[in-house]
Amino acid sequence: MAHYKLSSILALVLSRTVSYASPSHYSGPEIQWGACDPSVVNDTALSCGFLEVPLDYHDSSVGHARLAVIKANATGERQGSLFLNPGGPGGSGLGTLAANKALLLALTGGVYDVVSWDPRGVGNLTTPGEIFCLDSLAEYTSFFNGTIELTGIEETGNFTDPADVQALLAQAPTVQKKYEELGQKCLNSSSGKYLKYVGTAAAVRDMVSIANVLDGPDAPINFIGLSYGTLIGSWFVNMFPERVGRVILDGVVDPIAFATQEPALTFLGQRASTDTVYKALITGCALAGPSGCAAAAEGDGLLDVDAKFQSLLKAAYDAAKANASVPLTSGDIRVQLYGQMFTPASWSTFVNEGYPQLVQIVNGEAPEKSPQALSSRSSDLTRRIPLVKRGSESNDSPSYTGAAIYCADSVDLRGTTMVDVFKGIVSTTRNVSHIFGSVWPADFYRCSFWPARSVERYQGPFNKTLANKILIASNIFDPATPLPGAQTVAGLLGEDAVLVEQNGFGHTTIAASSACMNGVFFAYLTTGTLPANGTVCEVDADFELFSGVNTADILAHLPSTDV
Secondary structure, eight states, X not given: OOOXXXXXXXXXXXXXXXXXXOGGGXXXXXXXXXOOOTTTOOOTTSXXXXXXXXSSXXXXXXXXXXXXXXXXXXXXXXXXXXXXXXXXXXXXXXHHHHHSHHHHHHHTTTOSEEEEEEOTTSTTTSBSOOOBOSSOHXXXXXXXXXXXXXXXXXXXXXXXXXXHHHHHHHTHHHHHHXXXXXXXXXXXXXXXXXXXXXXXXXXXXXXXXXXXXXXXXXXXXXXXXXTTHHHHHHXXXXXXXXXXXXXXXESOOOHHHHHHSOHHHHGGGGGTXXXXXXXXXXXXXXXXXXXXXXXXXXXXXXXXXXXXXXXXXXXXXXXHHHOTXXXXXXXXXXXXXXXXXXXXXXXXXXXXXXXXXXXXXXXXXXXXXXXXXXXXXXXXXHTTSSOOOOTTOSOOSOBOHHHHHHHXXXXXXXXXXXXHHHHHHHHHHHHTOTTTXXXXXXXXXGGGGOOOOOSXXXXXXXXXXXXXXXXXXXXXXXSXXXXXXXXXXXXXXXXXXXXXXXXXXXXXXXXXXXXXXXXXXXXXXXXXXXXXXXXXXXXXXXXXXXXXXXXXXXXXXXXXXXX
């Protein structure tokens, strides 16, 4: 849910075997810090190392996991360590810290060693590493040939056409069979033996293990969790309330919904704000006019800009109906457009470079799926679409790390069918997000058919009394983790949490520049000072989403009507 202002948002040397202590107080010898693996991290000022931990914290007989850890040393008087998880699930802590070292040290006043790690299932340095279920991209495309896994869902008019609904439902038996077969391939792959040992509870205990080594088994643990990282944070503060130091959760996943309901059915609600963010994009485009937005003509209002995007989707839809092998489907375009909702800073580039190329491809005037046209897909989205190769991996097949973690943490199988999932998509498209309800594929859709669950899942309570107050942050209009998720967590924790909202768009507050929010983070991390609950921060006036158009301009012209 993952990459942002942390550098368009947001190894190592030795390993050692350690002895096991109780599950809540596991620690080992000091990590032997050294130079980072240059294939992953090329900043020589950063230090890297390994820590071995129990694969299962409740059963030491099953062996070890090995965590790849990275550290940026404090530049001032050290107050301890600050841990970071960038989200995903599947985000690389090593890559994120390496890309954003200067920003993180500035945001924290340089008083912490900023520490992150590649969680289980991420990359090729941590063990278990990246989760692969297939041997090659060719096998993937062959396996899913002729299904919506490769084309996306074709629909128009918010599924008002019964033929679109029937066409989708007709694919349900095939797609369900493929997902069940994929699950078995995952179990039989080299990653299969680790599927029950990845997940959020393991990530929490691994972080505590690292903290025990670096700061001692009783020291408070400081943590920033973004997107999915907020689920790690929610579980951490309730699994180890006595260890809570300064904790920031930004872009909050609702832990109650996650603990009690199937992701394939409930995560559709995460798109509650996506159409509003889309309206912000087309409003900004209309305000910028043709000189600032290639999708706008002189005198266009937002409905005129919307009509052009709808026309593009309809043209791609019609082309796919006439020829199933078209280079770009409406489902492809919807996926790319959805990715733009995460990062408003990329909107101008998208509408002026990506959008014209999409039009050319659909009209048959450009090479199919040109790299320039497809490069607009945000990094956060590509983590959710399996057709993405990790740069450090030799296997060019899709990574299933995101699905493995989401689904390992999910509730047990409940007999949900793909028909149920597809009906949920139709309902969401009609009632929640007209534009993005039908985005497919996504990791969470696999969980109703995934064959493994983690050996430990924390399912509450989520209202423990904490050793220190935490800070919860959210954009008012977040396309992936809507504001109600943050409000739920803040409400559960009561006086132990303060919620600060940012009056802007994008996934996590880090998607936009705000001196106000930066000041809140800085004061809390350096002195423990928190603002009043319910504080609202504005986005900086000089953070322009289009030439001459900032967030305040868009908010002032944002319509309340649906698109």
